[in-house]
Amino acid sequence: MKNSFDLREHDTYLNIVDVAERLFAGVGFQKTTVADIAHELHMSPANVYRFFSSKAEINEAVGRRLLSEIETTVGDIVRQSDSARQRLREIVIAIREAFAQRLRSNRKLFELVETAFNENWPIVHEHVEKLDKSLGEVIAQGAREGEFHVSDPELAAMLVRSACLQFCHPRLMLEREQEPEPTVDQMIDFCLAALG
Amino acid sequence: MKNSFDLREHDTYLNIVDVAERLFAGVGFQKTTVADIAHELHMSPANVYRFFSSKAEINEAVGRRLLSEIETTVGDIVRQSDSARQRLREIVIAIREAFAQRLRSNRKLFELVETAFNENWPIVHEHVEKLDKSLGEVIAQGAREGEFHVSDPELAAMLVRSACLQFCHPRLMLEREQEPEPTVDQMIDFCLAALG
Structure with a gap:
């Protein structure tokens, strides 16, 4: 169990991420500096740098939180009792809806996620891995119960x-909006x- | 049939596209101006503007030529006598290889195509439509000959x-290079x- 010092440190870490997310939502992540974040928290930039070695790390922490919300939603669907076919459908629809909802609610935070995908940040790699794991679980279950004929659930995912x-x-969601695309269903x- | 005046005009049009492509390959399309193109052709910028109402139109003409080369390759595969399954495979492999080859041979011309996709230029829309048409033809043939069970070849394409x-x-080709992606096969x- 963490001692109280660690907990206080963890709180500060979370506060920095909270404040960064709020500032990113207001003026965009590119225009927010470490000094801006420190100022909001009444601390020195040096203190922020005790938790994050660079501004890029703060960007990643905010992005990771946004993506982990999606991963939690997906995880909840994996544990539902619906058929594997139904859960696969719900997972893809939920991911699309999560991005669409972010786009509607805050264009500037959406830009952070967009940039993460464009520039292949490590958090995107982790996100894709978790997503594959969830899809793989559902497919493996579906295969065991005869819903699917799949010998390699990881590859199928x-x-x-x-x-x-x-x-x-x-970004693809935006880019391909105007194309005659198939629907998600x-x-x-x-x-x-x-x-x- | 075109008269000699039209043919001369058409030659000038093609010359402008040729020179633009060469300059784009050298310094990139963003850094190439209409004045640069006119200078290479020993003509006035005003004369270039008789054929293209803007620099953007020249960009599109060069991009269209690059994409139409891919469409020609795809069209050739459509007319082969292989099974529909084999032709579908060859089409996708040929497209991927065409982009990869462009990337290897000239990064700057590749950037033009990349930007066209990123910004959803009309030439990309046309390219996608042509691609869908070719895929749809092969799928419809495959359906007629019992290779596929497909009721809507256009949707399937x-x-x-x-x-x-x-x-x-x-861009996706580059972006997803590092991910544990399925192979094209x-x-x-x-x-x-x-x-x-």
Whole structure:
């Protein structure tokens, strides 16, 4: 168990992330400096640097929180008692809706996530790995219970996620809005057909 | 039939596109001005503007030529006598290889295509439409000959193209290089399974 010193440190860490997220939502992450964040928290920039070695690390921490909210939603769906087919559909729809909702509620925070994907930040890599793990669990269950005919659930998870990329990728969602695209339900039906 | 005046005009149009492509390949399309292009052709910028109402239109003309080379390759595959399954595979592999080859041979021209996709230029929309048409033809043939169980080849074409997006999209190819992605063959197998 953490001692009280560690807890206080952890609180400060969380405060920095909270304040950074608020400032990012207001003026954008590119225009927010470590000095701005320190100022809001009535602390010195040097103190912020005790927790984050660079501004980029703060960006990643805020981005990670946004993506982990999506991962939690996906995890909740994995544990539901619906059929595997139904859960796969719900997962992709939930991810798309989470990005769309972020876009509607705060364009500037959405830009942070967009940039993370554009520049391939490590948090995106982690996010994709977690997503694959969740999809893989559902597919493996579906395979055990005869819903799918799949011998490699891990590979199948990557294939479903890749096939649904335009619904799980912030910039692609925007970019492909005007194209005559399949709907998310059509794409899921296609994937479910492939899973047999 | 065009008269000689039209032909001369058409030659000038092609010369402008040729020179623009050469300059774009050298210094990049953003740094190339209409004045640079006119200078290379020993003509006035005003004369260039007789053919293109803006620099953006020249960018599009160069980009269209690059994409139409890919469309020609795809069209050639459509007319081959291989099975529909084999032709679908070859189409996606050829598109990926065409982008990869452009990336290797000239990074600056690749940037033009990348920007066209990023910014959703009309030429990309046209390219995607042509691609869908070619995929749809092969799928419709495959359906007629019992290779596929597909009732809507147009929709199926969109689904295959969307599922294979990361192999047919210049920036995604770069972005997703480091991810544990399915290979193009695995993705095609997945699509073929979905097509039944």
